[in-house]
Amino acid sequence: MDYQASANRYNEMLYRRCGKSGIKLSALSLGLWHNFGFVNDYGNSRNIIKTAFDAGITHFDLANNYGPPPGSAEENFGKILHDDFKNYRDEMIISSKAGYTMWDGPYGDWGSKKYLVSSLDQSLKRMKLDYVDIFYHHRPDPSTPLEETMRTLDLMVRQGKTLYVGISNYKAVEAKKAIDILNQLGTPCLIHQPKYSMFERWVENGLLDVLGNEGVGCISFSPLAQGLLTDKYLHGIPQDSRVATSGIFLKESNITPIVIEKISKLNEFAKQRNQKLVHMALAWLLKDERITSVLIGASKPEQIIDSIKCLENIKFSDEELKTINNILQ
Numbered sequence: 001m002d003y004q005a006s007a008n009r010y011n012e013m014l015y016r017r018c019g020k021s022g023i024k025l026s027a028l029s030l031g032l033w034h035n036f037g038f039v040n041d042y043g044n045s046r047n048i049i050k051t052a053f054d055a056g057i058t059h060f061d062l063a064n065n066y067g068p069p070p071g072s073a074e075e076n077f078g079k080i081l082h083d084d085f086k087n088y089r090d091e092m093i094i095s096s097k098a099g100y101t102m103w104d105g106p107y108g109d110w111g112s113k114k115y116l117v118s119s120l121d122q123s124l125k126r127m128k129l130d131y132v133d134i135f136y137h138h139r140p141d142p143s144t145p146l147e148e149t150m151r152t153l154d155l156m157v158r159q160g161k162t163l164y165v166g167i168s169n170y171k172a173v174e175a176k177k178a179i180d181i182l183n184q185l186g187t188p189c190l191i192h193q194p195k196y197s198m199f200e201r202w203v204e205n206g207l208l209d210v211l212g213n214e215g216v217g218c219i220s221f222s223p224l225a226q227g228l229l230t231d232k233y234l235h236g237i238p239q240d241s242r243v244a245t246s247g248i249f250l251k252e253s254n255i256t257p258i259v260i261e262k263i264s265k266l267n268e269f270a271k272q273r274n275q276k277l278v279h280m281a282l283a284w285l286l287k288d289e290r291i292t293s294v295l296i297g298a299s300k301p302e303q304i305i306d307s308i309k310c311l312e313n314i315k316f317s318d319e320e321l322k323t324i325n326n327i328l329q
């Protein structure tokens with residue numbers, strides 16, 4: 001039977017303006033880095049997307065290399081869009097990126113015009129789309145002039161292949177330069193996508209100020225530190241966890257006694273706030289209005305339903321923030 005999205009899908013979600021643009025994003029967005037490749041169960045991937053959309057998540061984040069194998073997350077997502085979401089394209093913000101290794105040779109990586117133009121064309125074909133809503137340069141390229149990369153993003157908007165552009169993994173100084181160039185070209189930078197969680201706080205040393213001052217949105221990736229900021233690793237490594245099933249980017253060796261001690265203390269403190277750790281970790285990011293959205297991943301539909309409960313309390317007293325800082329030191 002055809003998928004019918006829930007009639008209540010916009011009732012509970014919070015939507016935040018992305019910088020000073022006209023676009024609002026759902027406070028939680030869904031990323032397809034893990035759990036959407038050809039190696040994964042297609043039915044489960046499909047259910048995760050439907051569950052997210054039914055819960056008011058409008059923004060779905062991809063990249064050329066998501067899988068495995070690279071490209072397969074975009075291909076699967078394209079199939080899901082085609083099978084289930086034909087009537088909902090205008091309610092969705094779909095992003096893709098290029099910047100990491102995608103194919104052999106000198107034109108399949110980094111930030112040249114040659115690579116980015118070919119990569120976006122490939123992504124559109126895989127997803128069977130005419131355009132994406134946001135296209136990102138995935139990481140800064142020390143060899144290609146920043147002007148070339150930013151001019152390419154501007155070109156893509158003018159060609160109608162993406163509506164907006166963003167940058168990811170750029171440090172504060174290089175982000176400011178990229179934002180300035182894009183402003184001069186007349187294609188403002190919509191959004192920056194950095195890694196940001198309780199365990200990864202580099203953005204607090206300058207980047208968030210740049211984005212706030214420039215009116216650029218911020219979407220924090222791996223807000224749960226790939227699942228560490230939940231209670232799942234407190235008593236060993238569950239068989240269905242990312243460490244057990246993938247183990248490439250989050251490894252058993254990352255779960256040190258010091259990490260476990262911090263998670264355990266955070267878990268106890270979350271209980272005092274009547275929250276689960278997963279909710280407190282997401283709320284802790286959303287307490288800052290400069291964070292447009294937290295970009296979560298999910299291996300099961302139930303995790304989406306659970307994570308969204310973070311919106312029930314995204315306020316922290318100064319005292320609570322101090323306690324959390326002490327635990328994280």
Ligand SMILES: NC(=O)c1ccc[n+]([C@@H]2O[C@H](COP(=O)([O-])OP(=O)(O)OC[C@H]3O[C@@H](n4cnc5c(N)ncnc54)[C@H](OP(=O)(O)O)[C@@H]3O)[C@@H](O)[C@H]2O)c1
Binds near residue numbers: 062226227243298307
């Ligand atoms: N721009 C970049 O360079 C870059 C890099 C990395 C990621 N990203 C983006 O960020 C997105 C999210 O990254 P991420 O997957 O690392 O995010 P994350 O939200 O930190 O981790 C997601 C994982 O945490 C676990 N989880 C999620 N909700 C849970 C819940 N309610 N209870 C218990 N466990 C839960 C699941 O892992 P289990 O398998 O253990 O269940 C899930 O796959 C990616 O998909 C991608 O779009 C961007």
